[in-house]
Amino acid sequence: MTPPPAPTFAAAFAIAFQPIVDVETGLTIAQEALVRGPAGQSAGSVLAAVPLPDRYRVDAEIRRAAIEEALRLGLPATTAALTLNLYPGCVSHPDFGVRRTADDAAALGFPMDRLVFEISEMEPVEDPEALAVELSALQRRGLRIALDDVGTGHARMPLLMAWRPDGAKIAREVIMGLDLDPQRLEQVRLTLAQLNAFGLVPVVEGVETVGEMRALRAMGVRAMQGYLFARPGIGTLPLPVVPGGPA
Numbered sequence: 001m002t003p004p005p006a007p008t009f010a011a012a013f014a015i016a017f018q019p020i021v022d023v024e025t026g027l028t029i030a031q032e033a034l035v036r037g038p039a040g041q042s043a044g045s046v047l048a049a050v051p052l053p054d055r056y057r058v059d060a061e062i063r064r065a066a067i068e069e070a071l072r073l074g075l076p077a078t079t080a081a082l083t084l085n086l087y088p089g090c091v092s093h094p095d096f097g098v099r100r101t102a103d104d105a106a107a108l109g110f111p112m113d114r115l116v117f118e119i120s121e122m123e124p125v126e127d128p129e130a131l132a133v134e135l136s137a138l139q140r141r142g143l144r145i146a147l148d149d150v151g152t153g154h155a156r157m158p159l160l161m162a163w164r165p166d167g168a169k170i171a172r173e174v175i176m177g178l179d180l181d182p183q184r185l186e187q188v189r190l191t192l193a194q195l196n197a198f199g200l201v202p203v204v205e206g207v208e209t210v211g212e213m214r215a216l217r218a219m220g221v222r223a224m225q226g227y228l229f230a231r232p233g234i235g236t237l238p239l240p241v242v243p244g245g246p247a
Contacts, residue, residue: 012037012046012049013035013046013062013065014036014040014234015034015035015036015066015234016033016035016036016233016234017031017069017073017232018031018034018230018231018232018233019031019032019225019239019240020203020205020223021223021230022222022223023221023223023229023242023247024246025246026240026245027079028078028079028080028239029223030080030081030082030083031075031081031082031083031238033063033066033069033070033083033085034085034232035047040234056089056090056096056097057095057096059086059096060096060100060101063086063101066082067084067108068108070082070237071109071110073236074237076110078237080114080237081116081144082110082116083116083118084115084116085148086098086119086120088120088131091119091131091134091138092130098117101115101117102115112143113142115143116145116146116166117138117144117145118148119135119147119163119165120148120149128162129162131162131163132164136164144166144167145163145167146165146167146168146169146203147163147165147169148169150168150169150171164198165200166200167200167201167202168195168198168200169202169203170188170203170205172205172206172207174187174188174191175188175206175207175212176208176212177209178215179215180211189219192219201222202221203224204221204223205224205225205226206226207224207225207227207228208227208228210228210243210244212228213243217247229242
């Protein structure tokens, strides 16, 4: 007997986008695809409803849906890249990994040079060296890889040494209130210096106040993301607004 088709979770989620902005020019650098519930529920609530054996398959479904939605909304005609999050264990998965998403993008006609894969901190990395080999092979094919949530969770600085990504994103937990906390400000300064030593242009996420933006800008950060500029939007590519205008 032929087994029934695997269930799809497409009806259980929506795709939202949140821009990353160059605060000096005001241009949108990228739109990060974020999973939400049909009524805007958080990513955590959506993913918590996915049975563990289906996690990677659903992750691949979400990435394909994000590409389809980005095409529908006309993202390739903008200045933005498309940023897709994925589990570390999904990178080299034979059925649901990055190659599957790259094939989906090619079949849909999405430009490959506008794709960025963000390695999430949602799960630990069991074999960083093996993953480094796989990431290097993907980069040789022209795919761009970024490390998400630097400074928190599993996204520690040693992973930068092993993986050599194309970009890195500093988490909100790291920068929150840095303009009011000299110790936090110094920690962010050290983190930026480490990223610069690897030749990486940092993106800072979770910027919510003008004070945080100004403190980061004073340290040379241009690429930022957060509620200060635009909230995630479903069915739209939000346009970021830099308070006071581009620096």
